[in-house]
Amino acid sequence: MLKLSILDQTPIPLGSSAQEELENTTKLAQIAERLGYHRFWVSEHHLETLGHSSPEILIPHIASHTSTIRVGSGGVMLPHYSAYKVAENFRLLEALYPGRIDLGVGRAPGGIPLATNALQEHKHTYHDTYEEQIKDLIYYLTGSQDPNHRFRGLKAMPDIDTKPTIWVLGSSGGSAGLASSNGISYAFAHFISGQHGGSVVSRYKQSFQPSEMQRTPASMIAFFLVCAETDEEAEQLATSIDVQFLQVAKGEKSDGILSPEQAIKYPFTPTDHQIVRENRNKMLVGSPETVKAKLETLSEEYNTDEFMLASIMHDFHAKVKSYQLLAKAFGLKD
Known part of the structure; x- marks a missing residue:
């Protein structure tokens, strides 16, 4: 049976x-737990259109308002920070909520260059240390036993x-290799990429080296989700995310996610329609039956049993219903 998880970017x-x-x-996390979703992750994006950029602070709030669902970051943008401090934060979270904490990390800046400059203002080096940081995380989280470590x-x-x-969060062979x-x-x-990554995930599994962290590989695939009672209704709801992505791609200022009724009035050009079609590769849009069939096919193509789904909608109740419909279709919990 497939495991379904939720990423909420607020x-x-x-x-x-x-x-x-x-x-x-927070309400969505509680609903996700009742519905039988496996994980609930929150993100780090330094953008005005999102409600926060500090998953390490939001995670304990969500964990304290739920009881069984795994909670984590999708993800901490590691190059901005000290691996030691990130390890301390997540060791404390694990101590408070044992067996429920995931530390998802990424290399991307998670925001505009101005935000990146502010986050890294007093760093003395700007060369890529991401691989070293991941090794450091493992070192700190497994008990600091390496006698050759610089600390x-x-x-x-x-x-x-x-x-x-x-x-490790990523959309390339490089992150999979790490x-x-x-x-x-x-x-x-x-x-993020909109490109099928079956070969990337396959290489990850084939190349996996057992470690102190885990003995076997584990993978999941992330998509945006728009699910409704019918394919037609889902298509209508998806116009909100279509316009949001289009505005980001064109560098247009957004004052928030538009309703479908507002989004449909956007002055689309032929180029815009092409961008929308390309962005649809990042999404699963349709009725529960349609989305379920797509996920089952993708599970075989990716050889994975878990999907992380993110929903961006104007109406919170429509978002909740989207997850409810899919949970019912998969029989996650009666």
């Missing part, structure tokens, strides 16, 4: 506020018996 619809949408994210003996506290699961060579989990961001 997008702010036009007319709403960050505070309201943060409340909705030999330094432990990330608290000193506990369990550890969060590390997931995950496989370090023996950690890999999440392929189909919803």
